Amino acid sequence: MNKSLDNIKLLQGNEACVQGALLAGVRFFAGYPITPSSEIAEGMAYYLPKLGGKFVQMEDEIASMAAIIGASIGGLKSLTATSGPGFTLKQENLGYAIINEIPCVIVNAQRGGPSTGLPTKPAQGDMMQARWGTHGDHSIIALAPSTVDEVFWLTIKAVNFSEKYRTPVILLLDEVIAHMREKVIIPEPEEIEIINRKKPTVPPEEYLPFKPDQDGIPPMANFGEGYRYHFTGLIHNQKGFPTSNPQEIDWHLRHIYNKIKQNAKNITLYQRHFLDDAKIALIAYGSVARAAERVVKLAREQGIKTGLLKLLTIWPFPEEELSRLANQVELMLVPEMNLGQIVLEVERVVRGKCQVISYNRVDGELINPEEILLKIQEEIEK
Amino acid sequence: MKNLIDRYIRKEMFPHIWCPGCGNGVVLGAIIRAIDDLKWDKNRIAMVSGIGCSSRITGYVDFCTMNTTHGRAIPFATGLKMAKPDMQVIVVMGDGDCSAIGGNHFIHAARRNLNLTAIIINNMIYGMTGGQFSPLTPTHRIGTTAPYGNIDQSFDLVKLAMAAGASYVARSTVYHIRQSISLIKKALNKKGFSVVEIISSCPISYGRLNKIRTPVDMMNWLKDIAVSSKAWENLSPQQREEKLIIGEFLDVDKPDYCALYTQLLEKAREEEVR
Numbered sequence: 001m002n003k004s005l006d007n008i009k010l011l012q013g014n015e016a017c018v019q020g021a022l023l024a025g026v027r028f029f030a031g032y033p034i035t036p037s038s039e040i041a042e043g044m045a046y047y048l049p050k051l052g053g054k055f056v057q058m059e060d061e062i063a064s065m066a067a068i069i070g071a072s073i074g075g076l077k078s079l080t081a082t083s084g085p086g087f088t089l090k091q092e093n094l095g096y097a098i099i100n101e102i103p104c105v106i107v108n109a110q111r112g113g114p115s116t117g118l119p120t121k122p123a124q125g126d127m128m129q130a131r132w133g134t135h136g137d138h139s140i141i142a143l144a145p146s147t148v149d150e151v152f153w154l155t156i157k158a159v160n161f162s163e164k165y166r167t168p169v170i171l172l173l174d175e176v177i178a179h180m181r182e183k184v185i186i187p188e189p190e191e192i193e194i195i196n197r198k199k200p201t202v203p204p205e206e207y208l209p210f211k212p213d214q215d216g217i218p219p220m221a222n223f224g225e226g227y228r229y230h231f232t233g234l235i236h237n238q239k240g241f242p243t244s245n246p247q248e249i250d251w252h253l254r255h256i257y258n259k260i261k262q263n264a265k266n267i268t269l270y271q272r273h274f275l276d277d278a279k280i281a282l283i284a285y286g287s288v289a290r291a292a293e294r295v296v297k298l299a300r301e302q303g304i305k306t307g308l309l310k311l312l313t314i315w316p317f318p319e320e321e322l323s324r325l326a327n328q329v330e331l332m333l334v335p336e337m338n339l340g341q342i343v344l345e346v347e348r349v350v351r352g353k354c355q356v357i358s359y360n361r362v363d364g365e366l367i368n369p370e371e372i373l374l375k376i377q378e379e380i381e382k
Numbered sequence: 383m384k385n386l387i388d389r390y391i392r393k394e395m396f397p398h399i400w401c402p403g404c405g406n407g408v409v410l411g412a413i414i415r416a417i418d419d420l421k422w423d424k425n426r427i428a429m430v431s432g433i434g435c436s437s438r439i440t441g442y443v444d445f446c447t448m449n450t451t452h453g454r455a456i457p458f459a460t461g462l463k464m465a466k467p468d469m470q471v472i473v474v475m476g477d478g479d480c481s482a483i484g485g486n487h488f489i490h491a492a493r494r495n496l497n498l499t500a501i502i503i504n505n506m507i508y509g510m511t512g513g514q515f516s517p518l519t520p521t522h523r524i525g526t527t528a529p530y531g532n533i534d535q536s537f538d539l540v541k542l543a544m545a546a547g548a549s550y551v552a553r554s555t556v557y558h559i560r561q562s563i564s565l566i567k568k569a570l571n572k573k574g575f576s577v578v579e580i581i582s583s584c585p586i587s588y589g590r591l592n593k594i595r596t597p598v599d600m601m602n603w604l605k606d607i608a609v610s611s612k613a614w615e616n617l618s619p620q621q622r623e624e625k626l627i628i629g630e631f632l633d634v635d636k637p638d639y640c641a642l643y644t645q646l647l648e649k650a651r652e653e654e655v656r
Contacts, residue, residue: 028461028464028465030457030460030461049646049647049649049650049651050650050651050653052647052651054464054465054643056460056461056464058457058460058490059457059486059487059490060486062454062457063454063456063457063460063486063487063490064457066450066451066454066457066458066460066461067457067458067460067461067464068461069458069461070430070448070457070458070459070460070461070462070463070464070465071461071462071464071465072461072465073448073461073462073465074461074462074463074464074465074466074469075465075466076464076465078461092451092454093450093451093454096450096451222466223428223446223462223466223469224425224426224428224446224466224468224469225425226425227446228424228425228444228445228446228447229446229447230392230440230441230447230448230449231447231448231449231450232440232441232448232449233433233449233450233451234449241394241395241441242441
C-alpha cells in the first residue's frame, strides 16, 4: 500500500474540518444539528470515540457552547460547529469564553440570513457578528478558508491559536466551502505543528489563574489536577474573583482586548497574488476569493494590472498589509456575499489613500469572475 | 464548625453578598457538611453554578468552581464531567435559574442520566433582580411582576425530574437541615443524575411581598408547609393546597451516562474504520 497515495483524500469542506480538528488534538465536540454544518457533528460522532474522545449531542446551541467551555476547562481541546441561527445563540457563552480566556473553536458554516434565511445557500453575512456578536468590548480571532485544503489547515491553526492565546477562535466557512469536495493531502502527524496551552509552573498556592506572563497570556491549569480556582463571567481580578475596583476592571478589559492586538502580527494570515505591480487590488475571502483569483488572470489578459489580497485571517483585521497596499494601488475592490461588511474595515484602514469600492451579491448565488471583471472595466472607463 | 470553615471556605471572599435571613448560607453549610462526611478530596470536586443569589455559592467554596451564565450551569458541568469523569461535579442553581431559563438543560441532563448532582435552592422568587415571580412561585402569590397575584401554575420540580429520567430525587427545606444534609449526601453518592430541591427563605423579596416578613416567620412558614408523604396522605385536597411534600421521592439504579459512554468507547475502538 502506497502510504502517500493513501494520504490523498477527496474531502468535503466539513470532512476536512473534522480531520484537521482530530489531528490538532481536539478530543471533545458538543453540537446541535444545523444545515450546512451537520457533517462536522456526524464526523465527530464517528471518529472521536475511536480516539478515546467524547462527542455529545446537546439539547440546543447554547448548551453546546457551554459544554465545550466546560470540557476545555477539564483539559480537552474542544470544538463546536454551527450555522447562522446557531451562531447567534452561541454569542452568550462565547462571551463567557472570552472573559475567562478559554481555548475553544467555533465553526460557523455561513448561510444566508437574517433569521432562518437561506439554509442551503452560501453567504458571508456573519463577518461582523463574528467580531462583535457578543456584548461588550472584547477581542476575537476569526479565520476564513477558501478551499477545502485551507479548511483542513486553518482548522489546525484555529485550534493552535486558541491554545496559544487562551481565546475562542471562530472558523468562518460558507455553505459552498463546507459542502464542496476537493483534494486534500493529509500530512503525517509529525509534520503538523501542535500547540498546547501553557500550564502553570508555580505551585497551586502561588497560582494566579489570570495573571499574564510577558507574552500577555496567563498559564491555564486544568480542573482536577491539583489547582483549585474560580471562573466567573463577572469582571474579575487576577485571582479570578469578581471585582468592582475601577483599576482592576480597566486592567481586565484592556488585557482581553490587547492580548490579541499585541500578537496580531503572528495571527493575521493572508496570501498575495500578483500584487507586486498591481494598480487594482481585489480584497476577498472565503469562496469569493476563488472567483477573485480567476479575475486576476482574466484582467491581466486584458492588460489590467490586477492583484488579489486573499484574507485568511479576518479578525484581527490585517491592517498593516492593507495600509501598505493602499500606498501602492489606485483602486481596491472588495467583492462580498453580503451588503458590504469587510469593505467598511478596508475603508477604515485605507483612510482615503486609494479608492475603495465594493461589489455585493445577496441572492444566495456565488459571485462569478465575469461580474467582478465587468465592475473593474466600468470603474476604469469612468 | 471552625474546622469546616478552615477546610472548605474561601475566607477572603467574605463578607458574602446574601441578605439577613437568606437560606443560601444554610444550604452552603449543608453541602460542605455532606462533603465532609464523605471525606472527598477537594481537588476532585467541582461546583458549577449559574446566575442569581444562590449562584454566588461557588465563589465561597474552596473547590474547582465555575460561576457560569444564567441557566447554563448544567451544560457547562456536562462538558467538564465528560472531560474529567473522575471528578465529582455538583451543580447549584436557583429556582428561576434551573426551571425557567435553564429548564431545557435540566430535563435533558435528567434524560441522559448524566452523573451530576443538581441542588436547587428554591426561594420561589427572583431575589437578585428584586422579587419578580419565577416558575416556582405558587399561584396567587405576589411578585413585583405579579402585583395582582401570580396567575401562572408553578412547576413541581420533583415530578419534572422524575418524569425526565433522573436516578435520585429528593426535597427538603432550610428548616429541615439534618434531613437536607442526609439527602444531599445520598444524592452525591448516587451514580446518574441526582436532584435535591431545597425550599429556601427569602424574607427580603418573597417574604416582604407575601407577608412573611421576618427570617423567623419564614422558618416557621417552612416548618408549617412541609409535610412528609405519610402526613400528606391524611390531608384533604383543600389542606394540600399550601403544602409541600419533603423527603425522598426516587432512588433507582439504572445505567448512568458515564458508564454508557465507557461502553460506547469500547465499541467504537473495536469497529473497523469505515
